[in-house]
Structures are given as structure tokens and as C-alpha cells.
Amino acid sequence: MAITEYFIRYLQRRDTLSEIDLNRLRLLKTDKQSFGAGEVIVPIERNVTRSCMILRGMAGRSHPLVGRPDERVITALHVPGDFVDLHGFVLAGLEHEVLAVGPTEVEFVDHSELIDITENFPHLTRLMWMATLIDAAIHRQWLVAAASLRSSAHLAHLLCEIYIRLNAVGAASNFQFSLPLLQRELADILGYSSIHVNRAVRDLRDRGFVRWTGSDITILNWDGLARLARFDSTYLDLERHSR
Amino acid sequence: MAITEYFIRYLQRRDTLSEIDLNRLRLLKTDKQSFGAGEVIVPIERNVTRSCMILRGMAGRSHPLVGRPDERVITALHVPGDFVDLHGFVLAGLEHEVLAVGPTEVEFVDHSELIDITENFPHLTRLMWMATLIDAAIHRQWLVAAASLRSSAHLAHLLCEIYIRLNAVGAASNFQFSLPLLQRELADILGYSSIHVNRAVRDLRDRGFVRWTGSDITILNWDGLARLARFDSTYLDLERHSR
DNA sequence: ACGTCAACTTAATCATTGTTAGCGTGTCTC
DNA sequence: GAGACACGCTAACAATGATTAAGTTGACGT
Structure with a gap:
């Protein structure tokens, strides 16, 4: 139900x-x-x-x-x-x-x-x-992200997408969400080594874009993160449309 | 028709x-x-x-x-x-x-x-x-290929896929087909620079896997190419199945 | 034949990412 | 509390790919 x-x-x-x-x-x-x-x-x-x-x-x-x-x-x-x-x-x-x-x-x-x-x-x-x-x-x-973004921007894109998707169904708000993925698993997603994912995470932290401890993520600067990732949510097809 | x-x-x-x-x-x-x-x-x-x-x-x-x-x-x-x-x-x-x-x-x-x-x-x-x-x-x-294969193997995977798809509808046979893509366009597909695509093409030629002039491609050693690319056509869902 | 242009090719250098190694921390077990 | 383990973190070095630059080839038009 x-x-x-x-x-x-x-x-x-x-x-x-x-x-x-x-x-x-x-x-x-x-x-x-x-x-x-x-x-x-x-x-x-x-x-x-x-x-x-x-x-x-x-x-x-x-x-x-x-x-x-x-x-x-x-x-x-x-x-x-x-x-x-x-x-x-x-x-x-x-x-x-x-x-x-x-x-x-x-x-x-x-x-x-x-x-x-x-x-x-x-x-x-x-x-x-x-x-x-x-x-x-x-x-x-x-595929576009993998071909056109490198490490931090690529990771940033993933974070933007997940937040928007969670938010769209009411499962996240206030730029906070839980991401129960190990850095090794993020590496399997992004196509990097886990060491490199660690570098990217550190970079996003150093820029002040996110607070990230364990599974708990807070996006501190959405605009900065989205600009770095060149994020555009069009592909999520969130616009209402009769089919 | x-x-x-x-x-x-x-x-x-x-x-x-x-x-x-x-x-x-x-x-x-x-x-x-x-x-x-x-x-x-x-x-x-x-x-x-x-x-x-x-x-x-x-x-x-x-x-x-x-x-x-x-x-x-x-x-x-x-x-x-x-x-x-x-x-x-x-x-x-x-x-x-x-x-x-x-x-x-x-x-x-x-x-x-x-x-x-x-x-x-x-x-x-x-x-x-x-x-x-x-x-x-x-x-x-x-996505799997982009994350797990590098240059020549990645290109080899693309060639294997295209040949199988063309062959499946009867648009190619005898390991010959036409690929009207510029190296710059291959680069846009594989996520490399066109210079790097050129290196990959040369590598496949040097290994004797393909003859490749302009748009005309002949696969000279399918097994070698498929092994390099770790190609497995399962994802193309060519098996007959009632739905 | 000549110039022009686009694509292909190669080499040298630079940037990004992978690999290896090692350290710290928290948790779990005994 | 000691040991084992998984995970996060960092550094040094190696490999892969990007960038810049420049040369070659072939098609095309004049």
C-alpha cells in the first residue's frame, strides 16, 4: 500500500x-x-x-x-x-x-x-x-557526465541528481539526505578508484559545498554544486505532461 | 514499407x-x-x-x-x-x-x-x-565499457556491438561494414580526444584485428577483438522469448 | 597543376587518474 | 582491553589520456 x-x-x-x-x-x-x-x-x-x-x-x-x-x-x-x-x-x-x-x-x-x-x-x-x-x-x-565532467564535478552531478530525485517524491528536503554508499561503491558508479573518489569528496568539502559524514549529506551551497556539475534537471522529466 | x-x-x-x-x-x-x-x-x-x-x-x-x-x-x-x-x-x-x-x-x-x-x-x-x-x-x-575498458578495448567493444547489431537485421555480414563516423565523432562517443581515438585505431590495426580505411571496416580477427573488449552480446537480448 | 580544406597522423608536454603503501579510527569479538 | 577488520584518509609514484603543435594525405575546385 x-x-x-x-x-x-x-x-x-x-x-x-x-x-x-x-x-x-x-x-x-x-x-x-x-x-x-x-x-x-x-x-x-x-x-x-x-x-x-x-x-x-x-x-x-x-x-x-x-x-x-x-x-x-x-x-x-x-x-x-x-x-x-x-x-x-x-x-x-x-x-x-x-x-x-x-x-x-x-x-x-x-x-x-x-x-x-x-x-x-x-x-x-x-x-x-x-x-x-x-x-x-x-x-x-x-554517459554525458562520464564523458564531460571530471572527478569533483562528476561526483557533484551525482549528488545533485540524487537530491532532486529524493526531493521529487518527498523523501528528502532542506538539502539533507542519507546516501548509504561506501566510497568504494561510489567509485564503482563513477568509474574511478576509491582513492580518487576520496579526493573528490575532500574537494567538495574544501570548497564548502557539502557537509558529509558517513551516510549523512548536507548540501551547503546548491548553486555552487549545480554550477560545478553543470546540472540541468530536464532529463528527469519532472514537468507535468499528459501521455 | x-x-x-x-x-x-x-x-x-x-x-x-x-x-x-x-x-x-x-x-x-x-x-x-x-x-x-x-x-x-x-x-x-x-x-x-x-x-x-x-x-x-x-x-x-x-x-x-x-x-x-x-x-x-x-x-x-x-x-x-x-x-x-x-x-x-x-x-x-x-x-x-x-x-x-x-x-x-x-x-x-x-x-x-x-x-x-x-x-x-x-x-x-x-x-x-x-x-x-x-x-x-x-x-x-x-556505462560499463566506459568504466572498465581503456582506449583500444573500449573502441573494440563499440565495433563488436555495431557489427552484431547490423548483422542481426541483415545489414552486415562477413565481418564487413561501413561506419560513417569521423574520428572526432568517435571521440564524442567514447569520451576521448580525437587524438586518443586515433591512437586506439592505430593500435587495433597494429594488432591485426581490423582493416579500417575511411568508413570501411573489416574485422580480421573477431575472437581477438571480442576478447580484448570482453564482449558479451547478452545485453542485446537477441534470444527469442515470448512477451 | 595548384591551392585549399578537412580529416588523419604523429610527437612532445601537461593534467588527470590509478596503484601501491601506510596510517588512523570505530566497531565487533573474544 | 587486545586483536582483527572494514572503512576513511593521505602521500608518492606510475599510467592513462588531454592538449598543443605540426606534418601528411586525399578530395575538391579553379
Whole structure:
């Protein structure tokens, strides 16, 4: 129930929901489950039969490297309200796994429910499709950031994005949020060594842009951080638009 | 007509199409148009009313950099059979533009047709959704490649992917294909300087992996190239699977 | 044939990032 | 409280890639 409400907020931030669609969403049967930091939420396997949304905490898509099983790359982060693996519903299988980042609660939805929605609720279907395309737009922006920003600016971009996404669903405010990622995990996201991430964190602190102790982050100078990162939230598609 | 056949081949490579779905696709009214190298196929603008598929040539998604309008990053390449900007149908707008890479022919489909499909052809809808999710999987793989491969291996990965994608729709065979990208444009894709791309090209030539003159590429040693790039085509989702 | 231009190529130097190593701190266990 | 461990932090050095500069090639027009 609660999770569905998060997803509803996610959708309503971007489009208007009819009563009929709202009711269908609220009727979704979900199966709540908790995961500890680093636990596998969605394994790499074919024929998955359910998809999940995030209720609390965060999740990441982890790609093991061929020939180097001890290394990995994290290609996406998911926050409360995200319908994480609709991919598993539409594609033959995943080429990566979804891990809990910090303690995380998710709700699973059976694919039979999603089939029902795609057969009978075309507007809702387009909205779920939209959710996956926003994820794709985020991937593209990460590619842009990786190619055009270096260390501190790259890290700054990630912080800006996460704050805006958390704030959009009401999960963060006052420029404060919790980021339960180790520096080694940030390195797997940004494509740096953890030592270099440490340098970038120090740089953002030294510039007075953030206060950052453990998982707790406060953005002290949003404008400075956003300017350094050349951050523009257009790709998050937060504008209301009928689809 | 011809283009729709390409897209049909793209879908049939991954799923079985019913007669009904096939007929609906063949009834698509399309508007063919040609573009020269570098011309804008889909501009950055809101309220686009049609989407396009590629018939011949290639297209790229180009992201202008904020504050540096002379620079850009290319986050995706599209080959014949790709339904390029379904994004424009589902999202409020694009944060990037689609450019022709070399001389390119595309066919535009009006969004009213896509609305009809999402309202009345749920299986086709899931397949179009799938097409956009394969693009997202490619984005993720590019992120993995950017984070884990350096210069020659990174370039090798791109070559492997493009060949497999062209080959999958029957647009390339015998390890030969045409890649109408300048080294400067490859640099915009890989996130390197064009000088560095040149070094990578030379390296692949020196190793005897490719013959590469102008746009014409022949892969002389697929196994060597794929091993260097740690290439695994799983993410292209070429396995047949009913959705 | 000649000039022009864009793309490709190479080399030298500089900046960014990776690697190795080591130290400090907090937490957990015994 | 001692030891082990994971994480954060820093420094010195090595590797990778960017930048600047300049030479080569081929296509094109005159």
C-alpha cells in the first residue's frame, strides 16, 4: 500500500492520473520484503516472474565484469517510488543484478498483474513505459557526465541528481539526505578508484559545498554544486505532461 | 514499407509476431525522408508529434553540453531497423537531438498511430516497449565499457556491438561494414580526444584485428577483438522469448 | 597543376587518474 | 582491553589520456 503511494506520487509529479488508473494501482497485490546492505534483490536469471518497487532505502544495478568477477560497475541507482525492474517484465532477462544499497524495503508485484495492466489499462501502461524511459534518460545523462565532467564535478552531478530525485517524491528536503554508499561503491558508479573518489569528496568539502559524514549529506551551497556539475534537471522529466 | 520490414525483422529476431500484429505493422502509414551527414533528424523540442525508424544509414543521439555549445556527447547510435525516438512519444520531450551519421533515410510514424497501437494491440505495445528497453540495456553496457575498458578495448567493444547489431537485421555480414563516423565523432562517443581515438585505431590495426580505411571496416580477427573488449552480446537480448 | 580544406597522423608536454603503501579510527569479538 | 577488520584518509609514484603543435594525405575546385 505505502509503496504504491510512493509510485503514485512519482507518476503524479509527471502526469495526471484518472480515478480508474488510481484505483487499479491501489489494487496491486504486493509482497513486501526487506534486504540488508549488499543483498541481492533481483538475481541475474531468466524467467523472473515478478518486479519490484522501492519503499525505503536505495538499490543499485550491479554489472559483474566478465573475466574479473571481483570487480563490478554500478550503472543505476534507485530511490523510493522507483519501479525498479520493469525491465524484467519486458525483456527476456537481465544482464545484471539489483542490489540493496543500505537497508532497503521493496514490494514485489507479480507479472500477471502487469500483464493485466498492459491488456486493459493503456494509459497506465504508457506511464509505466515512461518510468523506464526516464531511467534510460538518466543512463544517458550518466554517459554525458562520464564523458564531460571530471572527478569533483562528476561526483557533484551525482549528488545533485540524487537530491532532486529524493526531493521529487518527498523523501528528502532542506538539502539533507542519507546516501548509504561506501566510497568504494561510489567509485564503482563513477568509474574511478576509491582513492580518487576520496579526493573528490575532500574537494567538495574544501570548497564548502557539502557537509558529509558517513551516510549523512548536507548540501551547503546548491548553486555552487549545480554550477560545478553543470546540472540541468530536464532529463528527469519532472514537468507535468499528459501521455 | 521497406522500413517496417526492417523493424519487423528486428522484432522477429526476439519474439514471435502474430498475423494480426504483423498486419497492423504493415498498415503503418510512414513518411520517408532523407538526411545528409550531420543533419538534424529530431530537434530538441517539446510536443513532437511523430517518431522515426531508420531505413538506411545511421543516427546518433547528440547531447549539447551546457555552457560549452561547441562540444557534445553522443550517447547512442542507431542502425537500420531501430525505432529511434519512441522516447518522444512517451516522454514530455527530449533533452537531446537525433542527428544523421552519414547519409541516412528514415521513416516517420505519426503518434496517433502509436496511440492506436497502445490502445488496441497490447502485445505490440510490449514489443515496442521492449525495443526502448534494449536501447536502455545498451546505454548501461556503454556505462560499463566506459568504466572498465581503456582506449583500444573500449573502441573494440563499440565495433563488436555495431557489427552484431547490423548483422542481426541483415545489414552486415562477413565481418564487413561501413561506419560513417569521423574520428572526432568517435571521440564524442567514447569520451576521448580525437587524438586518443586515433591512437586506439592505430593500435587495433597494429594488432591485426581490423582493416579500417575511411568508413570501411573489416574485422580480421573477431575472437581477438571480442576478447580484448570482453564482449558479451547478452545485453542485446537477441534470444527469442515470448512477451 | 595548384591551392585549399578537412580529416588523419604523429610527437612532445601537461593534467588527470590509478596503484601501491601506510596510517588512523570505530566497531565487533573474544 | 587486545586483536582483527572494514572503512576513511593521505602521500608518492606510475599510467592513462588531454592538449598543443605540426606534418601528411586525399578530395575538391579553379
